[in-house]
Amino acid sequence: MILTRLFYSILPFVAAISASSGDRSPPFQQCLSTCVARTCTEANGAPRTSGLPLVLRLTRWTCADDCKYQCTHILTDIALSQQQGSSSRPSMRIHQYYGKWPFWRLAGMQEPASVLFSVLNLAAHAAGMKKILKEVPKYFHMRTLYLVWSGLAMNAWIWSSVFHTRDTPITEMLDYFSAGLVILYSLFFTVVRLFHLHPLMPNSPSGPTYRLWAISCGLMYLGHISYLTLLPRFDYAYNMAANLIVGLIHNALWLLYPWGSIRLFPGRDKHYRPSFSFQPALFVLLTTLATSLELFDFPPWHRIIDAHALWHLATVPIVPLWYDFLVKDALDLGWRSLKM
Numbered sequence: 227m228i229l230t231r232l233f234y235s236i237l238p239f240v241a242a243i244s245a246s247s248g249d250r251s252p253p254f255q256q257c258l259s260t261c262v263a264r265t266c267t268e269a270n271g272a273p274r275t276s277g278l279p280l281v282l283r284l285t286r287w288t289c290a291d292d293c294k295y296q297c298t299h300i301l302t303d304i305a306l307s308q309q310q311g312s313s314s315r316p317s318m319r320i321h322q323y324y325g326k327w328p329f330w331r332l333a334g335m336q337e338p339a340s341v342l343f344s345v346l347n348l349a350a351h352a353a354g355m356k357k358i359l360k361e362v363p364k365y366f367h368m369r370t371l372y373l374v375w376s377g378l379a380m381n382a383w384i385w386s387s388v389f390h391t392r393d394t395p396i397t398e399m400l401d402y403f404s405a406g407l408v409i410l411y412s413l414f415f416t417v418v419r420l421f422h423l424h425p426l427m428p429n430s431p432s433g434p435t436y437r438l439w440a441i442s443c444g445l446m447y448l449g450h451i452s453y454l455t456l457l458p459r460f461d462y463a464y465n466m467a468a469n470l471i472v473g474l475i476h477n478a479l480w481l482l483y484p485w486g487s488i489r490l491f492p493g494r495d496k497h498y499r500p501s502f503s504f505q506p507a508l509f510v511l512l513t514t515l516a517t518s519l520e521l522f523d524f525p526p527w528h529r530i531i532d533a534h535a536l537w538h539l540a541t542v543p544i545v546p547l548w549y550d551f552l553v554k555d556a557l558d559l560g561w562r563s564l565k566m
Contacts (some may be wrong), residue, residue, distance in 0.1 A: 248321035254297055261293035285334030285392050295331065302328045302529070320525040326393070329535070330529045339531045340390040343538035348383035350542055351376055354549035362556045365423050371415045372552055375408070382408045385537070395460075402465055403451050409469050410450075413476045414443045415422070419555075420479055474543060480506040490562020500558050509544065516540035540547040 489496035
């Protein structure tokens with residue numbers, strides 16, 4: 227078998243793997259070059275265009291991609307076998323390859339657990355949108371903004387599932403850009419809701435403050451994606467910092483809901499807080515805890531679930547809590563000045 231030959235061809239290089247990580251290591255490069263030469267090249271030297279299963283071709287795997295996958299798991303097998311062997315000799319550690327831990331693929335999906343959990347988040351937001359459509363009155367001034375946010379969240383989870391199915395520069399960029407849009411739009415409607423920037427009465431024109439805030443957010447997003455798109459290399463540090471700052475401001479603003487001194491409802495005293503006022507703080511706490519799972523980076527359990535996948539799983543039960551709050555907030559009697 228070709229994999230058996232590959233296994234033995236890289237054994238002389240295994241001792242050197244600790245000097246470099248994953249795809250940069252000599253054993254991996256030796257394995258990859260051997261695999262490509264034997265399986266991806268015709269006898270006349272031309273590239274081989276067939277041989278992969280249909281499911282891999284449908285998910286845009288190439289022969290070289292498959293060789294990278296095979297070599298990743300060959301070296302991971304060696305590392306695990308050494309870890310389970312004698313403790314008297316140094317063993318290989320499990321490495322990341324091309325910035326990712328080794329995962330068993332399923333039906334062409336690179337990270338099937340993250341795909342599954344992304345789909346579960348998508349379903350949770352779809353149920354939340356249905357809840358808003360059913361329970362929030364059509365005349366409520368924030369209803370459209372909530373529905374737009376829900377649609378953007380669903381779009382983000384669609385691209386998350388696509389990205390975890392096949393990690394390419396395009397799917398990565400769409401995943402990051404759609405997630406960034408949801409985060410910024412969350413801040414947009416939070417400011418509109420808490421500081422009453424949107425006209426309360428149906429069919430009323432929006433005020434200059436609302437328009438200025440909307441234009442500012444739009445320009446910020448356009449500047450954000452333009453900067454990341456025009457760079458020769460994607461600036462991961464900037465992207466993470468930008469989303470983190472916007473997310474922290476969003477979370478801090480919602481902490482004003484139960485404990486701040488702003489007037490939440492036009493028909494109530496500014497110190498009035500409804501019985502469900504704790505829910506935003508609970509949401510902030512749970513979201514922060516879920517996101518903190520990303521700090522515990524570790525090789526995936528059984529090459530299936532890592533910290534990133536657990537983060538996606540942890541957000542699923544939080545979603546209904548947020549939609550429940552949005553509906554309760556919309557139905558509070560403090561909005562009694564609104565008319566149909």
